[in-house]
Amino acid sequence: MKHVFASLFNDRAISYRVHQGYDHRGVALSAGVQRMVRSDLASSGVMFSIDTESGFDQVVFITSAWGLGEMVVQGAVNPDEFYVHKPTLAANRPAIVRRTMGSKKIRMVYAPTQEHGKQVKIEDVPQEQRDIFSLTNEEVQELAKQAVQIEKHYGRPMDIEWAKDGHTGKLFIVQARPETVRSRGQVMERYTLHSQGKIIAEGRAIGHRIGAGPVKVIHDISEMNRIEPGDVLVTDMTDPDWEPIMKKASAIVTNRGGRTCHAAIIARELGIPAVVGCGDATERMKDGENVTVSCAEGDTGYVYAELLEFSVKSSSVETMPDLPLKVMMNVGNPDRAFDFACYRTKAWALRVWNLSSTV
Numbered sequence: 525m526k527h528v529f530a531s532l533f534n535d536r537a538i539s540y541r542v543h544q545g546y547d548h549r550g551v552a553l554s555a556g557v558q559r560m561v562r563s564d565l566a567s568s569g570v571m572f573s574i575d576t577e578s579g580f581d582q583v584v585f586i587t588s589a590w591g592l593g594e595m596v597v598q599g600a601v602n603p604d605e606f607y608v609h610k611p612t613l614a615a616n617r618p619a620i621v622r623r624t625m626g627s628k629k630i631r632m633v634y635a636p637t638q639e640h641g642k643q644v645k646i647e648d649v650p651q652e653q654r655d656i657f658s659l660t661n662e663e664v665q666e667l668a669k670q671a672v673q674i675e676k677h678y679g680r681p682m683d684i685e686w687a688k689d690g691h692t693g694k695l696f697i698v699q700a701r702p703e704t705v706r707s708r709g710q711v712m713e714r715y716t717l718h719s720q721g722k723i724i725a726e727g728r729a730i731g732h733r734i735g736a737g738p739v740k741v742i743h744d745i746s747e748m749n750r751i752e753p754g755d756v757l758v759t760d761m762t763d764p765d766w767e768p769i770m771k772k773a774s775a776i777v778t779n780r781g782g783r784t785c786h787a788a789i790i791a792r793e794l795g796i797p798a799v800v801g802c803g804d805a806t807e808r809m810k811d812g813e814n815v816t817v818s819c820a821e822g823d824t825g826y827v828y829a830e831l832l833e834f835s836v837k838s839s840s841v842e843t844m845p846d847l848p849l850k851v852m853m854n855v856g857n858p859d860r861a862f863d864f865a866c867y868r869t870k871a872w873a874l875r876v877w878n879l880s881s882t883v
Contacts, residue, residue: 565690568593580862591631599781608668729825735775775817799825822859
């Protein structure tokens, strides 16, 4: 318990408060003691009551992987992802509108002996479990219902951690806190890439921005002094200790991680484009080569060879004029539907059409 309270003033906490503009004397910390859910025998993860990339508030976004939740939070695994449509869920109809299977190669479980400092271990996930979703459709919808209730209780979008007990099969909510980025955005930015080059790596796009610069492959936090402002940080995964060098980067690329991992959350807060879960980016990308990192092309983020030309257009939601007509769109890329659904104010009536390929 002493270590928990002392963490209020560790390096990471102090750095975060300085960056966010919080008064050190105006924050407090409490320590809760709760039942340990045996998710090492099942699955766990993170969910948001809005879409983390677009801010679209009519879906719940859920990530899930086998074992204890630390692997998802750290970005050590590429988790399963689910999107659940809130209005359809409220109508008691099947509401999963999209799901993506992650690789889920490793998991954290309890160690056989509970020696201090060695209570957990990391092991490979059997191939048969990698090849199936870590939640059933019914469990996904139940979690989404819980997310909607929690959001309603707090009156704002929420960032929630959950765990499934492997003994009982019950789902537990273990943490809920306010979502800190998309829900407060009032300025819309549209990044456009004017040309495309050779694709070096691809993964899950975080944000909708584009960044470019020379590559710095960092294998360990001890190499943090090598990062210069404007570099593209390429690494296996990050944890909170990496935040000081993440602030310097023009873009971030990781081998592992999903949209709710540490690298993704910090990149959103800093406004830095990131491509996570690339698999082998640290092997494909070489120190010093110039690259362009694009998160402006939908759910998939791309790393292109060379510095490519791009532009950005900004507009404020608050200054958008009232229109005496309904605005409709034809959206050629279904992955952008959530983005364009957010182009509305109280004076708009917006309908988004998704045009997929016709077979």
